[in-house]
Amino acid sequence: MSQPSAELIQLFQPVEEGLDAMRACLTGQLEETSGAVSDMTGHVSRFRGKQLRAALVLLSAKACGTYTAEHPSVAAVVEMIHLATLVHDDILDGAEVRRRVACVNQRWDNQVAVLLGDFLYARAFALSTTLSSRLCSSLLAETTRTLCIGEIEQSSRRYDFEVERETLEGIAAAKTASLYAAACELGARYPGGEVELGETMKGFGRDLGLAFQLVDDCLDLVGDSRVVGKSTGTDVQDGKVTLPVWFVYRDASTAVRAAIRDAYTRPNVEDRAALLKEVVDVRPGVDATLARATALLEGARARLAPLPETPSRASLEEITRFVLRRTW
Amino acid sequence: MSQPSAELIQLFQPVEEGLDAMRACLTGQLEETSGAVSDMTGHVSRFRGKQLRAALVLLSAKACGTYTAEHPSVAAVVEMIHLATLVHDDILDGAEVRRRVACVNQRWDNQVAVLLGDFLYARAFALSTTLSSRLCSSLLAETTRTLCIGEIEQSSRRYDFEVERETLEGIAAAKTASLYAAACELGARYPGGEVELGETMKGFGRDLGLAFQLVDDCLDLVGDSRVVGKSTGTDVQDGKVTLPVWFVYRDASTAVRAAIRDAYTRPNVEDRAALLKEVVDVRPGVDATLARATALLEGARARLAPLPETPSRASLEEITRFVLRRTW
Numbered sequence: 259m260s261q262p263s264a265e266l267i268q269l270f271q272p273v274e275e276g277l278d279a280m281r282a283c284l285t286g287q288l289e290e291t292s293g294a295v296s297d298m299t300g301h302v303s304r305f306r307g308k309q310l311r312a313a314l315v316l317l318s319a320k321a322c323g324t325y326t327a328e329h330p331s332v333a334a335v336v337e338m339i340h341l342a343t344l345v346h347d348d349i350l351d352g353a354e355v356r357r358r359v360a361c362v363n364q365r366w367d368n369q370v371a372v373l374l375g376d377f378l379y380a381r382a383f384a385l386s387t388t389l390s391s392r393l394c395s396s397l398l399a400e401t402t403r404t405l406c407i408g409e410i411e412q413s414s415r416r417y418d419f420e421v422e423r424e425t426l427e428g429i430a431a432a433k434t435a436s437l438y439a440a441a442c443e444l445g446a447r448y449p450g451g452e453v454e455l456g457e458t459m460k461g462f463g464r465d466l467g468l469a470f471q472l473v474d475d476c477l478d479l480v481g482d483s484r485v486v487g488k489s490t491g492t493d494v495q496d497g498k499v500t501l502p503v504w505f506v507y508r509d510a511s512t513a514v515r516a517a518i519r520d521a522y523t524r525p526n527v528e529d530r531a532a533l534l535k536e537v538v539d540v541r542p543g544v545d546a547t548l549a550r551a552t553a554l555l556e557g558a559r560a561r562l563a564p565l566p567e568t569p570s571r572a573s574l575e576e577i578t579r580f581v582l583r584r585t586w
Numbered sequence: 587m588s589q590p591s592a593e594l595i596q597l598f599q600p601v602e603e604g605l606d607a608m609r610a611c612l613t614g615q616l617e618e619t620s621g622a623v624s625d626m627t628g629h630v631s632r633f634r635g636k637q638l639r640a641a642l643v644l645l646s647a648k649a650c651g652t653y654t655a656e657h658p659s660v661a662a663v664v665e666m667i668h669l670a671t672l673v674h675d676d677i678l679d680g681a682e683v684r685r686r687v688a689c690v691n692q693r694w695d696n697q698v699a700v701l702l703g704d705f706l707y708a709r710a711f712a713l714s715t716t717l718s719s720r721l722c723s724s725l726l727a728e729t730t731r732t733l734c735i736g737e738i739e740q741s742s743r744r745y746d747f748e749v750e751r752e753t754l755e756g757i758a759a760a761k762t763a764s765l766y767a768a769a770c771e772l773g774a775r776y777p778g779g780e781v782e783l784g785e786t787m788k789g790f791g792r793d794l795g796l797a798f799q800l801v802d803d804c805l806d807l808v809g810d811s812r813v814v815g816k817s818t819g820t821d822v823q824d825g826k827v828t829l830p831v832w833f834v835y836r837d838a839s840t841a842v843r844a845a846i847r848d849a850y851t852r853p854n855v856e857d858r859a860a861l862l863k864e865v866v867d868v869r870p871g872v873d874a875t876l877a878r879a880t881a882l883l884e885g886a887r888a889r890l891a892p893l894p895e896t897p898s899r900a901s902l903e904e905i906t907r908f909v910l911r912r913t914w
Contacts, residue, residue: 290735294741294742295735295738295739297742346704349696349697349700370738370741372674372677372700373734373738374738376730376733377734377738379704379707379708379730380707380733380734383711386727387720387723387724387727388724392720395711396715396716399712402704402708402711402712403705405708406701406704406708407618409701409704410620411622413698414621
């Protein structure tokens with residue numbers, strides 16, 4: 259499997275060996291005697307990404323002095339759950355299939371993507387049940403449930419501009435931050451105890467993950483897809499009211515609010531994000547969202563204060579800065 | 587939640603109390619404080635069905651003398667995994683959405699169905715990790731993986747009339763019989779041991795589940811949708827070569843084989859199963875498939891021989907007969 263970017267390799271340096279073990283474990287898990295399955299899992303590399311969650315498991319464990327030989331497997335379980343969510347995020351609904359079919363290069367059909375995601379979830383849970391402690395399987399089963407609830411809530415709030423800000427942040431916390439929180443908590447607590455340290459790192463992961471999602475929402479709105487490395491404008495296209503748009507809408511006049519809603523809903527619009535940016539300046543919303551992310555990341559760093567100064571702790575701190583400056 | 591048919595209530599009578607406890611557990615698991623989620627889980631009753639797998643857990647335990655207070659929860663986990671597979675089976679691929687959108691009453695869009703299925707899987711695994719023994723979570727995580735592999739293999743074999751019969755049966759065993767086998771094995775073995783009894787009941791479940799799938803394939807091909815209670819002809823429509831069609835194709839002349847392939851693939855055919863039945867008599871294939879199912883069910887009954895004569899064993903025997911005469 260390919261490697262993350264040079265900057266991340268640097269940040270992950272304290273857990274390089276563990277990450278190699280994690281990748282070997284992941285590769286082993288995705289091997290199947292079934293030809294049809296291995297054809298599909300081969301494509302999973304398309305979704306591989308930064309392996310940030312896996313690294314957080316290992317860095318948290320090292321920073322807390324709780325690292326064990328099983329931590330790379332725990333990290334692989336976390337990473338597989340993340341991969342499963344990415345694969346299922348790729349499923350298009352009926353409306354989207356009809357809308358996008360002309361322009362989207364669909365690598366697989368929807369059914370196959372559903373099955374591949376299910377396979378990854380099943381593989382993750384199966385691996386977690388082979389570990390010596392049940393903490394990994396119980397914590398990650400609950401976390402997966404929370405992820406699903408977050409996605410379902412988000413789906414139910416599409417086109418809802420009157421949503422409370424707390425609800426929006428709650429959705430981002432559930433669908434994204436919960437897995438970061440679980441990764442860091444498992445790093446600190448697995449296999450047995452360290453409940454207090456676990457709570458500290460869970461808080462760190464939650465703040466980091468929420469900030470990550472807020473930055474992601476900004477990148478989707480104003481990022482350059484060539485730099486971000488994935489298509490942008492998808493949130494507006496899908497009717498998702500993210501925090502930057504929420505801020506802009508809140509502070510807009512009645513006329514501009516109507517124009518914003520129109521950009522989300524008018525039929526036959528090719529690029530809704532572009533239309534939105536024509537009718538309103540989204541920069542103040544982006545700035546307010548990035549300010550919120552900055553505050554969250556400062557909070558995350560403060561949580562690390564009780565930990566001894568180690569290369570792993572330094573990497574965790576640097577990752578909070580990396581989240582704000584990432585451009586993909 | 588509604589009840590299964592009168593005939594099944596009779597067959598499930600020895601485990602009535604356990605099934606009530608299983609249903610209460612299931613209802614509790616599907617309750618969510620999130621309004622969006624409970625809106626969706628409310629619709630799950632649409633997929634509820636016979637609860638045969640849950641009953642098999644309980645009947646196997648009673649028949650083996652291994653019933654514990656946790657068995658209803660184990661049965662609920664099995665049932666939730668089954669529900670998740672049904673919800674995900676309902677996902678349409680891009681081609682189908684385009685083909686069916688005019689005639690299908692899509693209750694939710696694909697994305698929501700994916701999330702609901704994921705939620706059910708997550709709930710099932712979360713519940714299994716709260717049980718006293720890990721046997722339930724480890725066995726069902728492996729089984730879920732097998733289910734996915736079976737579905738993926740089936741998907742990869744669409745329109746393949748040259749497939750080996752063993753491959754076809756292997757697919758049916760993986761996608762359907764594996765959960766029956768796990769239900770019966772868990773009934774007999776949970777929480778701790780009874781490996782030999784577990785193997786016996788696993789074999790019983792595997793034979794029963796494979797026969798169930800073969801009968802299902804026949805009903806989809808020749809059943810009356812009003813009696814079967816779900817739409818029929820879907821396998822041919824989806825390009826699935828099931829065992830009855832496989833037999834018919836194997837014994838057909840070159841010309842008829844071409845007509846069969848044409849019925850599966852000719853563009854703009856409304857009802858492919860009807861066309862198939864115009865070009866070839868499928869009854870011999872159905873008869874050969876039902877003969878195979880009958881042999882499997884006889885084998886299943888023979889496996890019960892070592893068990894003491896109890897009402898639960900009698901129900902298990904009767905269920906093997908029920909599978910052949912069911913019409914829905």
